[in-house]
Amino acid sequence: MLPVAKLKLVAYALVLLALAYPAMVPPVLGTLGVVIAAVVTVAGWVLTNLPLALTIAAGLILVRVFPGVPRWLGRALVASVAAVAPVKA
Numbered sequence: 787m788l789p790v791a792k793l794k795l796v797a798y799a800l801v802l803l804a805l806a807y808p809a810m811v812p813p814v815l816g817t818l819g820v821v822i823a824a825v826v827t828v829a830g831w832v833l834t835n836l837p838l839a840l841t842i843a844a845g846l847i848l849v850r851v852f853p854g855v856p857r858w859l860g861r862a863l864v865a866s867v868a869a870v871a872p873v874k875a
Contacts, residue, residue, distance in 0.1 A: 804811050832839045848855045
């Protein structure tokens with residue numbers, strides 16, 4: 787976390803930039819709003835689909851730690867589907 791003194795300096799710098807370039811304020815605020823909306827949307831999706839997000843995160847960790855896991859999971863998936871699927875004549 788930034789200390790409060792540094793945040794005040796950043797706020798002062800932004801105010802001075804806004805005073806120096808007033809025409810840039812609306813586009814910058816619009817862009818900032820879009821970025822914040824995207825972050826909130828992603829955070830909301832992750833919280834709504836927490837089991838899926840955690841499963842994906844666990845899969846990514848397994849892939850990084852054990853490089854052979856995707857091949858093993860693929861074979862296990864094929865074997866499990868073959869075990870329950872009806873045999874075609």
